[in-house]
Amino acid sequence: MTVQGSRQTLLVTGASGFIGRHVVAALAARGHKVIALCRHAKSAGRAVADARIDWRSCDLLRPDDVERVVKETEARTLIHLAWDVKPGYWHSDANLEWLEASLRLVRAFRAAGGRRVVSAGTCAEYDWTDPDIVLKPIAERRARFAPLTPYAASKRAFHMALERYAPIAGLSAAWGLVFFPYGEAERPERLVPQVTRALLAGRRPETTEGRQIRDFLDVRDAGAAFAALATSDVEGPVNIASGEGVAVRRVIELIRAAAPSAEIAFGALPARPRDPHRLVADVRRLTEEVGFRSRIPLEDGIRDAVAWWRAHG
Amino acid sequence: MTVQGSRQTLLVTGASGFIGRHVVAALAARGHKVIALCRHAKSAGRAVADARIDWRSCDLLRPDDVERVVKETEARTLIHLAWDVKPGYWHSDANLEWLEASLRLVRAFRAAGGRRVVSAGTCAEYDWTDPDIVLKPIAERRARFAPLTPYAASKRAFHMALERYAPIAGLSAAWGLVFFPYGEAERPERLVPQVTRALLAGRRPETTEGRQIRDFLDVRDAGAAFAALATSDVEGPVNIASGEGVAVRRVIELIRAAAPSAEIAFGALPARPRDPHRLVADVRRLTEEVGFRSRIPLEDGIRDAVAWWRAHG
Numbered sequence: 001m002t003v004q005g006s007r008q009t010l011l012v013t014g015a016s017g018f019i020g021r022h023v024v025a026a027l028a029a030r031g032h033k034v035i036a037l038c039r040h041a042k043s044a045g046r047a048v049a050d051a052r053i054d055w056r057s058c059d060l061l062r063p064d065d066v067e068r069v070v071k072e073t074e075a076r077t078l079i080h081l082a083w084d085v086k087p088g089y090w091h092s093d094a095n096l097e098w099l100e101a102s103l104r105l106v107r108a109f110r111a112a113g114g115r116r117v118v119s120a121g122t123c124a125e126y127d128w129t130d131p132d133i134v135l136k137p138i139a140e141r142r143a144r145f146a147p148l149t150p151y152a153a154s155k156r157a158f159h160m161a162l163e164r165y166a167p168i169a170g171l172s173a174a175w176g177l178v179f180f181p182y183g184e185a186e187r188p189e190r191l192v193p194q195v196t197r198a199l200l201a202g203r204r205p206e207t208t209e210g211r212q213i214r215d216f217l218d219v220r221d222a223g224a225a226f227a228a229l230a231t232s233d234v235e236g237p238v239n240i241a242s243g244e245g246v247a248v249r250r251v252i253e254l255i256r257a258a259a260p261s262a263e264i265a266f267g268a269l270p271a272r273p274r275d276p277h278r279l280v281a282d283v284r285r286l287t288e289e290v291g292f293r294s295r296i297p298l299e300d301g302i303r304d305a306v307a308w309w310r311a312h313g
Numbered sequence: 314m315t316v317q318g319s320r321q322t323l324l325v326t327g328a329s330g331f332i333g334r335h336v337v338a339a340l341a342a343r344g345h346k347v348i349a350l351c352r353h354a355k356s357a358g359r360a361v362a363d364a365r366i367d368w369r370s371c372d373l374l375r376p377d378d379v380e381r382v383v384k385e386t387e388a389r390t391l392i393h394l395a396w397d398v399k400p401g402y403w404h405s406d407a408n409l410e411w412l413e414a415s416l417r418l419v420r421a422f423r424a425a426g427g428r429r430v431v432s433a434g435t436c437a438e439y440d441w442t443d444p445d446i447v448l449k450p451i452a453e454r455r456a457r458f459a460p461l462t463p464y465a466a467s468k469r470a471f472h473m474a475l476e477r478y479a480p481i482a483g484l485s486a487a488w489g490l491v492f493f494p495y496g497e498a499e500r501p502e503r504l505v506p507q508v509t510r511a512l513l514a515g516r517r518p519e520t521t522e523g524r525q526i527r528d529f530l531d532v533r534d535a536g537a538a539f540a541a542l543a544t545s546d547v548e549g550p551v552n553i554a555s556g557e558g559v560a561v562r563r564v565i566e567l568i569r570a571a572a573p574s575a576e577i578a579f580g581a582l583p584a585r586p587r588d589p590h591r592l593v594a595d596v597r598r599l600t601e602e603v604g605f606r607s608r609i610p611l612e613d614g615i616r617d618a619v620a621w622w623r624a625h626g
Contacts, residue, residue: 093478093481093482095474096416096478096482099416100413100417100420103413103416106409107410144457150477150481152477153476154474154478157470157474160469160470161409161412161463161467164460164461164463164466165408165463165466168405
């Protein structure tokens with residue numbers, strides 16, 4: 001059940017980030033007011049300029065900053081997307097600090113009168129060693145959680161604590177488990193930018209055979225999905241994904257169709273044997289309970305991503 | 314494998330607590346030096362007086378206190394037992410604050426040169442709805458974790474994050490999953506003190522039928538087990554328990570044998586239907602890897618607990 005009629009004020013962390021900028025844009029487009037937090041608000045303001053978006057600087061690792069910001073706002077809903085995602089972040093010790101900062105933020109937000117918290121998690125919170133996930137889409141309430149990396153474990157720890165804390169603290173809480181978003185301003189070390197930029201530079205991209213199946217979602221859809229989740233009253237884990245499995249090879253071929261400069265060296269890189277062959281979400285919670293459906297087909301999304309990299313290098 | 318020969322300096326939080334006082338006593342008895350932290354060091358010093366125990370005041374909820382204390386010590390091993398365990402703590406919102414404080418403590422300890430962290434967890438981190446736990450003892454690496462309460466979820470979140478953080482932070486980490494310790498200075502609302510004090514006051518204790526099976530351990534053994542775990546190099550989850558299942562009714566009957574003033578009103582209280590019938594630990598990790606064996610039989614432990622309550626009201 002969604003409550004999308006009324007206009008609200010929402011507090012968004014990581015608002016200038018890869019997904020965040022599309023969350024705040026989607027919220028503003030729906031007529032909501034957004035307090036958009038990021039470390040450097042000045043530059044962020046240029047990323048998404050909209051009268052309904054109030055950009056503010058806040059370093060979430062500084063307790064004083066957090067106290068100040070939550071007290072200043074009248075937001076009753078918090079969308080917490082900020083995290084350290086510098087290259088190597090899966091195995092970075094910063095994850096423990098961000099877990100701590102996230103707990104502090106939630107406590108401060110609640111103390112200031114907050115009522116709902118929506119946070120960004122990852123499909124790596126699921127048990128990737130479960131043989132079932134190759135056989136059927138991963139459903140939030142049937143699948144097991146067993147994070148293997150410091151990043152996934154810290155996210156899972158946050159959600160595990162939040163899940164039991166929320167009811168006694170009078171909070172409503174949900175968290176999106178993000179599968180494979182792609183699109184503009186994606187970190188250059190990730191698949192789509194890497195292949196795209198190599199092709200645009202006339203280089204021959206080296207990839208795996210690309211037979212693994214993943215659930216890709218245009219980051220604009222991912223942002224809109226978080227906006228829909230936050231303004232709904234759905235609680236607990238919700239997959240943020242398309243629900244459609246696509247071979248990585250197919251994505252690479254779509255990129256090449258949009259930027260046809262060189263051949264792809266498929267198989268030049270070894271497959272990661274410990275990664276699951278298939279990671280596809282069951283999106284019934286997102287579509288039926290939140291009422292969100294992804295709008296951008298993979299072909300269009302990849303074409304737009306390539307165009308973005310063409311313009312932004 | 315245990316490394317018990319060398320004498321070390323260990324930092325212990327919650328050192329004046331129910332289990333903590335026996336941890337510091339066991340460490341001192343083995344010749345180790347202990348920096349014993351508690352909120353009110355003055356009164357704690359009287360609880361366990363020993364030249365090897367250096368009692369210090371520290372409020373772990375105050376970041377400055379934590380910074381100061383970890384910088385002052387040369388301890389390379391931290392035993393973190395402190396937590397909010399006031400009545401109602403299973404469902405208290407203080408659990409989130411203690412999770413945050415625990416993460417901060419570990420980060421500060423590591424930044425100050427710490428090398429090993431041992432923490433206290435709970436058997437409620439396990440999945441109590443798993444039908445297997447009624448059939449066989451709960452083994453740390455076979456059992457599933459699925460905490461239901463804010464207390465258990467916060468402990469589990471801490472251990473989940475610690476497990477993945479420790480290797481990248483160069484820390485060795487272990488956590489004891491505590492089953493059912495009993496003994497002197499136990500919180501009055503718990504089973505053994507409640508039945509004991511009623512009998513000592515000539516009142517008729519009201520209990521359940523007491524058919525549920527639990528794994529009881531004298532708190533002196535629990536303390537010694539943590540001391541052994543901390544000075545070993547065993548990593549990961551370790552059950553702190555006797556490995557022997559006893560009906561709660563049997564414990565109550567042992568109390569009555571030591572304080573025979575009134576009948577027990579068995580069945581006057583309803584059983585908690587959602588609690589598992591049986592909660593018994595597999596203690597092979599504790600006995601074979603840590604090399605610890607509990608020394609105090611239930612009969613002796615209960616007799617001593619009753620004697621303690623007789624002396625302390």
